[in-house]
Amino acid sequence: MAEPGRIPPELILCRGCRQFVFAGRSDCAFCGGDLDALAAEHEARLAEVRRAAEALRAALAGHAPAS
Amino acid sequence: MTERPVRYAEVGDLAARIPVSVVWELTLACDLACNHCGSRAGRRRRDELSTAECLDLIRQLAELGTRDIGLIGGEAYLRKDWIELIAAITEAGIECGLQSGGRNLSEDRVAKAAAAGLKGVGISIDGLRDVHDALRGVPGSFDLGLAAIRRARAHGLVATVNSQVNQGSLPQLREMMDVIVEAGATNWQLVLTVAMGNAADRPEMLLQPYQMLELMPLLAELAREARSRGLFLQLGNNIGYFGPYEAALRDLSDDELHWAGCSAGDSVLGIEADGTIKSCPGLPRPYAGGNVRDRSLREIWEESEPLAFTRRRTVDDLWGFCRTCYYAEVCMGGCTWTAHSLFGRPGNNPMCHYRALEMDRKGLRERLVKVRDAEGLPFDHGEFEIVVEPARTREPDRIVIHG
Numbered sequence: 001m002a003e004p005g006r007i008p009p010e011l012i013l014c015r016g017c018r019q020f021v022f023a024g025r026s027d028c029a030f031c032g033g034d035l036d037a038l039a040a041e042h043e044a045r046l047a048e049v050r051r052a053a054e055a056l057r058a059a060l061a062g063h064a065p066a067s
Numbered sequence: 068m069t070e071r072p073v074r075y076a077e078v079g080d081l082a083a084r085i086p087v088s089v090v091w092e093l094t095l096a097c098d099l100a101c102n103h104c105g106s107r108a109g110r111r112r113r114d115e116l117s118t119a120e121c122l123d124l125i126r127q128l129a130e131l132g133t134r135d136i137g138l139i140g141g142e143a144y145l146r147k148d149w150i151e152l153i154a155a156i157t158e159a160g161i162e163c164g165l166q167s168g169g170r171n172l173s174e175d176r177v178a179k180a181a182a183a184g185l186k187g188v189g190i191s192i193d194g195l196r197d198v199h200d201a202l203r204g205v206p207g208s209f210d211l212g213l214a215a216i217r218r219a220r221a222h223g224l225v226a227t228v229n230s231q232v233n234q235g236s237l238p239q240l241r242e243m244m245d246v247i248v249e250a251g252a253t254n255w256q257l258v259l260t261v262a263m264g265n266a267a268d269r270p271e272m273l274l275q276p277y278q279m280l281e282l283m284p285l286l287a288e289l290a291r292e293a294r295s296r297g298l299f300l301q302l303g304n305n306i307g308y309f310g311p312y313e314a315a316l317r318d319l320s321d322d323e324l325h326w327a328g329c330s331a332g333d334s335v336l337g338i339e340a341d342g343t344i345k346s347c348p349g350l351p352r353p354y355a356g357g358n359v360r361d362r363s364l365r366e367i368w369e370e371s372e373p374l375a376f377t378r379r380r381t382v383d384d385l386w387g388f389c390r391t392c393y394y395a396e397v398c399m400g401g402c403t404w405t406a407h408s409l410f411g412r413p414g415n416n417p418m419c420h421y422r423a424l425e426m427d428r429k430g431l432r433e434r435l436v437k438v439r440d441a442e443g444l445p446f447d448h449g450e451f452e453i454v455v456e457p458a459r460t461r462e463p464d465r466i467v468i469h470g
């Protein structure tokens with residue numbers, strides 16, 4: 001049976017300064033931002049982009065030339 | 068969503084320690100004369116594995132769960148049985164790729180390799196025509212390389228370009244991308260030229276640590292542009308680490324991915340043409356874990372201590388800047404091949420973007436100076452010192468860190 005390989009500690013991406021920081025912290029070691037709040041803002045922005053993209057797709061489908 | 072290449076290791080692979088990705092030097096025979104070649108390839112090794120030994124090794128790799136084999140050299144196609152070996156690898160359920168300079172990758176060779184099951188071809192393009200031909204030591208090799216890419220595409224193979232990043236190619240990367248897109252490649256893998264073998268004799272070609280400040284923003288810009296043109300830029304294991312572009316550069320489709328330390332010996336395995344097993348194909352002899360002529364591959368993979376260096380290394384083994392770096396516990400000093408080639412031991416790697424940024428923040432930069440020549444043998448290295456100096460001058464300060 002092979003000895004397990006090395007599994008490194010987990011890092012998460014700070015959505016404020018885009019530096020990786022160790023998971024489990026509440027504030028970013030680089031910009032001092034609130035990691036959870038920044039992640040929530042990021043998710044909200046992503047959801048907005050997805051909704052806009054969906055609306056654009058639907059609008060384009062409505063104007064598709066007849067084949 | 069792009070399908071992840073089978074050579075990428077998942078957490079489960081690391082836990083079970085599967086040699087997912089194997090780089091196999093089929094022969095040291097080569098038809099180029101590259102100024103940076105770490106193995107100083109040219110003539111075949113005297114005792115390269117026979118066809119029967121190679122076929123048995125493929126069987127052993129399949130048993131261990133290998134999913135991807137990259138054939139390298141020298142030039143793998145200079146072995147008479149290379150097509151037979153590609154067919155055997157494919158038959159064993161393992162994806163097979165070929166990394167080549169492309170000088171003599173003829174229509175006939177590509178057609179036969181594709182028919183045998185070859186999935187992809189990686190061709191070295193290390194600059195525009197003049198820079199490439201000078202580095203590769205053969206006039207015309209640039210055009211022959213591009214022709215090989217087009218041939219590979221015509222046969223339905225995945226075409227990758229591999230590029231050395233050094234003083235010659237750095238100023239040409241943007242124009243190189245145009246050439247690579249035009250030739251039809253879909254992947255572009257970049258690696259820093261490492262001070263090993265022939266490159267150790269030509270330190271003037273190596274990037275200086277402070278040039279990471281120029282390289283990384285450029286790569287981030289090129290990666291975005293490349294993607295819009297159907298080309299995926301991939302960083303070699305010795306380009307990084309962390310800093311503001313890590314998320315953008317490691318994997319454009321998932322910005323949570325980051326450098327997690329070297330996986331040599333955990334999910335990556337290297338084979339030399341004489342059956343020597345290493346955890347990374349670039350590493351020098353002290354890292355050799357044994358030879359398949361003496362022990363089974365499973366025994367070497369599971370029991371050999373020289374292959375275990377990534378698992379054994381702790382933060383206490385690091386030194387210099389890397390010892391106290393914020394990312395030490397994850398990064399573990401970056402690429403061992405790069406660091407060992409510079410200092411004769413791993414654990415302190417000045418070729419790092421985060422490190423260069425931290426030095427710059429203090430108004431400093433690091434410069435490498437060679438203090439000992441290499442002996443002139445395959446996979447050998449000299450020795451370098453780090454000179455720390457003010458960031459905006461070429462005059463050295465008095466701080467010298469020895470290897």
